[in-house]
Amino acid sequence: MTGTTVDGTTTSGTATRTVLRAEAVSRVFGSGAGEVRALADVSLEVAAGELLVVVGPSGSGKSTLLHLLGGLDRPTAGRVWLDGSPDGAAGARADAARELSAMSEDELHAVRRGEIGFVFQSFGLIPVLSAAENVEVPLRLARTEPGDRARRVAAALEAVGLADHAGQRPYELSGGQQQRVGIARALVDRPRVLLADEPTGQLDSATATVVMDLVRGLVHERGVAAVVTTHDPELVARADRVLVLRDGRLEPV
Numbered sequence: 109m110t111g112t113t114v115d116g117t118t119t120s121g122t123a124t125r126t127v128l129r130a131e132a133v134s135r136v137f138g139s140g141a142g143e144v145r146a147l148a149d150v151s152l153e154v155a156a157g158e159l160l161v162v163v164g165p166s167g168s169g170k171s172t173l174l175h176l177l178g179g180l181d182r183p184t185a186g187r188v189w190l191d192g193s194p195d196g197a198a199g200a201r202a203d204a205a206r207e208l209s210a211m212s213e214d215e216l217h218a219v220r221r222g223e224i225g226f227v228f229q230s231f232g233l234i235p236v237l238s239a240a241e242n243v244e245v246p247l248r249l250a251r252t253e254p255g256d257r258a259r260r261v262a263a264a265l266e267a268v269g270l271a272d273h274a275g276q277r278p279y280e281l282s283g284g285q286q287q288r289v290g291i292a293r294a295l296v297d298r299p300r301v302l303l304a305d306e307p308t309g310q311l312d313s314a315t316a317t318v319v320m321d322l323v324r325g326l327v328h329e330r331g332v333a334a335v336v337t338t339h340d341p342e343l344v345a346r347a348d349r350v351l352v353l354r355d356g357r358l359e360p361v
């Protein structure tokens with residue numbers, strides 16, 4: 109299994125690098141009368157440095173899509189690829205693509221830990237740990253050397269404007285600050301993909317805008333392929349591209 113990336117091209121012809129790709133992905137929960145088709149035939153691509161925002165009403169399948177893209181769940185049909193296309197489309201090299209949806213649990217675990225950063229609506233911080241210790245968690249799991257860990261945690265907190273709050277615990281921080289810790293934690297191990305499920309859902313609209321601007325800046329600066337779901341129409345303006353989900357299907361753009 110290679111870690112090589114792929115060079116593709118967008119429809120506009122600008123050279124980009126596709127990092128994440130879903131091909132005709134469907135997810136059905138339950139069976140018989142209780143069957144729920146949460147996603148139906150969804151295809152998308154996300155490029156390095158691109159902020160893709162997915163909007164849609166409650167129950168339209170946004171979380172389900174993010175779970176499939178992040179290898180937290182497997183599609184009932186269709187495939188999810190990291191690093192481009194399986195068939196050489198758009199200039200991609202076939203041998204560079206890795207099918208997330210076909211990986212073993214161990215492989216998925218390694219990919220999730222090393223290549224994908226997750227941000228959650230409820231922040232997901234560990235209450236007894238300081239901001240710095242929370243950010244450090246992925247580096248500890250990756251067995252990063254302590255000196256390097258300290259440097260990278262400091263840089264990540266600096267990047268989200270929280271250098272002066274490193275020692276504070278989550279309950280001593282505002283909601284917006286807690287989510288900035290969540291973003292620092294998601295990015296500290298330099299993932300190539302960032303997946304954020306309603307990251308501003310618990311924030312007031314002014315704070316939500318600040319947090320989304322921060323995500324946008326970091327995604328562009330670091331060349332991360334990002335997918336963010338939201339209900340908030342204000343945040344759509346921050347997207348490089350917007351997809352609309354309705355009843356598990358992508359609406360035509």
Ligand SMILES: Nc1ncnc2c1ncn2[C@@H]1O[C@H](COP(=O)(O)OP(=O)(O)OP(=O)(O)O)[C@@H](O)[C@H]1O
Nearest residue numbers: 137138144146164165166167168169170171172173
């Ligand atoms: N584990 C599950 N078992 C059964 N049904 C599920 C499961 N997860 C999601 N669903 C159903 O799939 C559909 C899509 O749910 P999903 O959580 O993806 O929507 P969403 O767009 O993220 O909603 P929200 O904006 O309210 O978070 C819903 O009908 C939901 O009830």
